Amino acid sequence: GQQVMQIPQYQHVQEGEDFTTYCNSSTTLSNIQWYKQRPGGHPVFLIQLVKSGEVKKQKRLTFQFGEAKKNSSLHITATQTTDVGTYFCAGHRAGNNRKLIWGLGTSLGVNP
Amino acid sequence: KAGVTQTPRYLIKTRGQQVTLSCSPISGHRSVSWYQQTPGQGLQFLFEYFSETQRNKGNFPGRFSGRQFSNSRSEMNVSTLELGDSALYLCASSEGLGSPNEQFFGPGTRLTVL
Numbered sequence: 001g002q003q004v005m006q007i008p009q010y011q012h013v014q015e016g017e018d019f020t021t022y023c024n025s026s027t028t029l030s031n032i033q034w035y036k037q038r039p040g041g042h043p044v045f046l047i048q049l050v051k052s053g054e055v056k057k058q059k060r061l062t063f064q065f066g067e068a069k070k071n072s073s074l075h076i077t078a079t080q081t082t083d084v085g086t087y088f089c090a091g092h093r094a095g096n097n098r099k100l101i102w103g104l105g106t107s108l109g110v111n112p
Numbered sequence: 113k114a115g116v117t118q119t120p121r122y123l124i125k126t127r128g129q130q131v132t133l134s135c136s137p138i139s140g141h142r143s144v145s146w147y148q149q150t151p152g153q154g155l156q157f158l159f160e161y162f163s164e165t166q167r168n169k170g171n172f173p174g175r176f177s178g179r180q181f182s183n184s185r186s187e188m189n190v191s192t193l194e195l196g197d198s199a200l201y202l203c204a205s206s207e208g209l210g211s212p213n214e215q216f217f218g219p220g221t222r223l224t225v226l
Contacts, residue, residue, distance in 0.1 A: 030211045042202055042217040043155070050212055088155065092211035099168045100145070100215070104154035 003027060006089060006103035014111050019079050021106035023072040023089035029101075030094040032065050032072040037105070038085040069094065079110050113139050116205050116218035124224045130191040133221045137184050137205030143167075144186040145215060146178060147202040155202070161186055162209045190223075198225045 005024045013019050023032065031050045035043040047056055049065035049072065056063045062075045072091075076083055086105040093101060117136045125131050137144050145168075146158040157170035161180035178188040184205075190197055200222050204215035 033214055035215075042220050043204075043215075045214045045216065048212060048214055090215075098210035099160075100157070102155050102157065 004103040012109040019076045025070045028094040029091035032091045035088045118218035135186045135203030141205035143206045145204045149200040193225045
């Protein structure tokens with residue numbers, strides 16, 4: 001069954017508001033990857049985190065990997081309509097790091 | 113480098129037929145994974161191939177099969193199609209197997225089963 005939970009499943013925000021999606025794993029991960037899929041498109045790799053407590057930024061996007069390497073978050077500051085899409089997290093299980101486990105994604109809508 | 117390519121992009125079949133989808137990975141990438149995507153179901157992992165061998169498999173019935181060739185190109189086959197097989201089938205390639213390799217997705221094949 002699904003071992004990586006993502007919340008919320010859907011969120012709509014007003015342009016300019018902040019947005020956060022959370023990814024929680026039942027097992028320790030060796031890494032966490034984030035992907036974005038625009039409507040009608042395919043998932044595109046955004047970033048990877050591998051260290052406990054790691055934080056990375058890409059312009060208005062901030063990614064965190066938890067200290068226990070079981071959870072992660074993606075925070076978008078001051079959303080824009082170009083942020084619309086579904087954000088997926090995925091990670092390889094520690095100790096069995098060959099299979100990538102995916103969350104179900106968070107779908108973000110932005111009202112202009 | 114050219115990205116991941118998938119053919120065909122769109123396909124319409126009827127129940128009971130079979131279908132073969134093709135994926136060409138990024139040059140130099142040796143791992144190819146296949147996913148099924150339906151609305152609200154996220155990305156459902158089908159299988160992963162590396163060096164012509166299936167390395168990981170998801171929870172799909174035996175009607176779903178795949179293979180990888182020596183040039184890393186991959187095909188997946190679905191036999192005895194059912195209405196529920198209608199979905200977007202995505203192929204992703206990566207340089208190697210497992211962590212920390214990220215995946216690069218193709219545009220997908222949209223399969224409609226009537």
